[in-house]
Amino acid sequence: MHAMRLTAPHTPLEWVELPDRVPGPGEIRVRVGACGVCRTDLHVVDGDLPFPGHPVIPGHEIVGRIDMLGQGVEGLALGQRVGVPWLGHTCGACRYCHAGRENLCDHPLFTGYTRDGGYATAAIADARYAFPLGEEGDDVSLAPLLCAGLIGWRSLVMAGDDARSVGLYGFGAAAHIIAQVAIWQGRSVYGFTRPGDGPTQDFARSLGAAWAGGSDEPPPQPLDAAIIFAPVGALVPAALRAVRKGGRVVCAGIHMSDIPSFPYDLLWEERQLVSVANLTRQDGIDFLSLAPKAGIRTQTTRYALRDANQALADLRAGRFEGAAVLVP
Numbered sequence: 576m577h578a579m580r581l582t583a584p585h586t587p588l589e590w591v592e593l594p595d596r597v598p599g600p601g602e603i604r605v606r607v608g609a610c611g612v613c614r615t616d617l618h619v620v621d622g623d624l625p626f627p628g629h630p631v632i633p634g635h636e637i638v639g640r641i642d643m644l645g646q647g648v649e650g651l652a653l654g655q656r657v658g659v660p661w662l663g664h665t666c667g668a669c670r671y672c673h674a675g676r677e678n679l680c681d682h683p684l685f686t687g688y689t690r691d692g693g694y695a696t697a698a699i700a701d702a703r704y705a706f707p708l709g710e711e712g713d714d715v716s717l718a719p720l721l722c723a724g725l726i727g728w729r730s731l732v733m734a735g736d737d738a739r740s741v742g743l744y745g746f747g748a749a750a751h752i753i754a755q756v757a758i759w760q761g762r763s764v765y766g767f768t769r770p771g772d773g774p775t776q777d778f779a780r781s782l783g784a785a786w787a788g789g790s791d792e793p794p795p796q797p798l799d800a801a802i803i804f805a806p807v808g809a810l811v812p813a814a815l816r817a818v819r820k821g822g823r824v825v826c827a828g829i830h831m832s833d834i835p836s837f838p839y840d841l842l843w844e845e846r847q848l849v850s851v852a853n854l855t856r857q858d859g860i861d862f863l864s865l866a867p868k869a870g871i872r873t874q875t876t877r878y879a880l881r882d883a884n885q886a887l888a889d890l891r892a893g894r895f896e897g898a899a900v901l902v903p
């Protein structure tokens with residue numbers, strides 16, 4: 576197999592040839608058809624997240640077909656198309672796993688971070704954490720659903736059913752998917768971009784946003800909730816300022832720059848500030864069954880697997896709308 580592998584933080588990924596791996600008990604081997612590029616991959620490469628201490632193949636938005644089954648795998652078949660997300664394994668024994676909050680597991684493995692991911696021609700996955708995807712839609716369009724879609728979905732649920740107007744800060748891969756879901760649910764979406772980023776504001780409006788503007792602008796009226804996808808701490812006080820009394824601000828990213836101090840007035844009147852961490856398998860089941868009904872169309876920019884470093888650089892610089900996807 577071939578892969579783009581990270582040997583140390585702050586270094587480019589390297590094209591490597593590795594021996595084909597055989598899935599262990601309870602595992603599957605997936606022939607990768609497409610793998611999305613997520614901002615978390617940038618945080619791994621840039622050292623914003625602690626380096627796992629060994630070379631790692633990034634990528635946790637994997638779409639592919641099972642080409643080998645490990646011992647004891649049930650409910651999946653050779654040739655079946657599956658998606659492999661960020662949550663790659665949980666312990667099943669800690670208090671969080673017992674409480675149905677496996678996203679907070681004390682001993683998890685994360686695909687493309689603490690276990691090898693999908694910037695490769697093949698990947699090994701724990702069968703229990705792979706989602707059957709059916710045959711509708713092509714691999715490239717589906718890949719961004721596996722993290723941008725899923726984490727966006729968990730964040731939207733966290734925003735609350737009663738949030739009829741929702742601000743999305745950082746209009747990239749996650750926001751462009753979840754805006755479509757929110758609008759399909761009958762909510763109004765307000766897209767916030769980097770100040771002056773007209774093309775992305777146009778993109779948000781083209782997806783049905785009721786309003787789009789810079790993150791330094793107030794929305795036309797106070798919002799019920801806001802979700803922050805951009806890794807920028809200064810957006811926290813900005814989003815608190817944009818929500819009404821009792822409104823909620825959800826931080827959806829795994830990493831964010833420091834949050835500047837802000838007057839208590841912004842939190843006062845029962846505004847809430849919460850974060851979303853990882854996903855549960857139930858999130859995946861719920862979202863992947865809803866996605867076709869909501870008619871989600873992902874906007875993707877395709878890169879050859881070997882061009883993963885270019886895809887990461889383009890994501891860092893905001894050079895495309897929607898999501899980048901690697902194709903082996």
Ligand SMILES: [Zn+2]
Nearest residue numbers: 666669672680
């Ligand atoms: Zn656990």
Ligand SMILES: [Zn+2]
Nearest residue numbers: 613615722723
């Ligand atoms: Zn991700």
